[in-house]
Amino acid sequence: xxxxxxxxxxxxxxxxxxxxxxxxxxxxxxxxxxxxxxxxxxxxxxxxxxxxxxxxxxxxxxxxxxxxxxxxxxxxxxxxxxxxxxxxxxxxxxxxxxxxxxxxxxxxxxxxxxxxxxxxxxxxxxx
Amino acid sequence: xxxxxxxxxxxxxxxxxxxxxxxxxxxxxxxxxxxxxxxxxxxxxxxxxxxxxxxxxxxxxxxxx
Numbered sequence: 001x002x003x004x005x006x007x008x009x010x011x012x013x014x015x016x017x018x019x020x021x022x023x024x025x026x027x028x029x030x031x032x033x034x035x036x037x038x039x040x041x042x043x044x045x046x047x048x049x050x051x052x053x054x055x056x057x058x059x060x061x062x063x064x065x066x067x068x069x070x071x072x073x074x075x076x077x078x079x080x081x082x083x084x085x086x087x088x089x090x091x092x093x094x095x096x097x098x099x100x101x102x103x104x105x106x107x108x109x110x111x112x113x114x115x116x117x118x119x120x121x122x123x124x125x126x127x
Numbered sequence: 128x129x130x131x132x133x134x135x136x137x138x139x140x141x142x143x144x145x146x147x148x149x150x151x152x153x154x155x156x157x158x159x160x161x162x163x164x165x166x167x168x169x170x171x172x173x174x175x176x177x178x179x180x181x182x183x184x185x186x187x188x189x190x191x192x
Contacts, residue, residue, distance in 0.1 A: 076189025
């Protein structure tokens with residue numbers, strides 16, 4: 001089962017971080033990052049299956065593709081920002097992590113402007 | 128892309144720590160700092176390569192390009 005593999009990788013990574021924490025804390029954080037990346041890479045193909053299924057549902061429902069594409073992009077940007085903010089925060093610099101998160105929020109807001117415009121057009125056309 | 132990479136990185140870390148101690152005892156401190164840097168650079172290259180691979184697959188997945 002995949003979950004055992006992920007749990008094993010996580011535990012082993014945590015132990016390696018503990019081993020190297022006191023005399024080589026820089027390599028310890030790098031091992032933490034590497035463990036996180038390995039777990040994520042093993043989850044990527046599950047994500048692709050989920051997204052394909054969602055696309056089929058959306059095509060059946062006949063929703064406009066442009067909005068969905070922007071939504072998927074926003075989810076992606078949000079996830080990358082959260083992932084890198086977590087790495088930076090784990091390595092100790094909290095203020096920097098907040099700045100990355102702020103950058104992610106700003107980019108997401110910029111990308112959602114056309115969707116908001118679309119919403120206003122729809123609402124105003126109904127009134 | 129499995130646990131092996133984590134063991135490799137941990138091995139490089141432990142190796143540099145040991146070499147560091149040995150060189151410090153032989154009072155060659157400047158070489159000790161160099162080996163520390165070398166170990167760090169090797170580990171950095173490995174991890175950055177993995178992160179690049181992750182970001183590429185995320186780019187494909189979320190059509191972020």
